[in-house]
Amino acid sequence: MWNPSKKTRTIASRILTVLFSITMVFHVVALFQLIPYQYLWGGRLSNLEEMYVMETVALIVNGFFLWSSVQYLRYINRGLVPIWIRILFGFIGVIFLLNTLGNLVAITNLETLLATPVTAILSAICFSLVPKYEN
Structure with a gap:
């Protein structure tokens, strides 16, 4: 099984x-309506209220992902x-894989x-953090 080094x-x-920090900035920009909601969430939002709910949830979830990355470091x-943190990154990797689809x-x-390429890369990176590592 592939076992990335500590440096990797x-x-x-x-x-x-x-990437999670940049994504959080993007979601804040969306909340301030600097990006039209019609371009967010695959173009499936129908009004501003939906956008506020979805972007708030996205901001909270990305905050959790950012916290998880800092904990891994x-x-x-x-x-x-x-x-537990390796399982968490497996779960996050699955989320990004489904998001890619x-x-x-x-x-x-x-x-x-x-x-699509961003979420695919995020998924691959998350999966690289799952194998057991001990110094």
């Missing part, structure tokens, strides 16, 4: 930290990553072309 896992965690620096069938081309 550290880089992966840092990439996730940066903390544990990898100590030399032992506990099983959803982006492929989005109504808006922007989401299909822009978000």
Whole structure:
């Protein structure tokens, strides 16, 4: 089984930290309506109220993902990553894999072309953090 090195896992965690931070900024920008809601969530939102609910949930979830990435970095620096956080990244990887499939069938081309590769990369990075690691 593939077992990434500490350096690979550290880089992966840092990439996730940066990407989740950028994603949170995107969701804040969406909440301030700087992006028309018609372009968000695969073009399936029908009004501003839906946008506020979905973007708020997305912001909270991405905050949790960001926290998880920071925790992984903390544990990898100590030399032992506990099983609960590895399972968590397996779960997050599945979420992004399903999101990738959803982006492929989005109504808006922007989401299909822009978000699909991002979520696919996020999924692959999350799965790279799942194998057991001990220093």
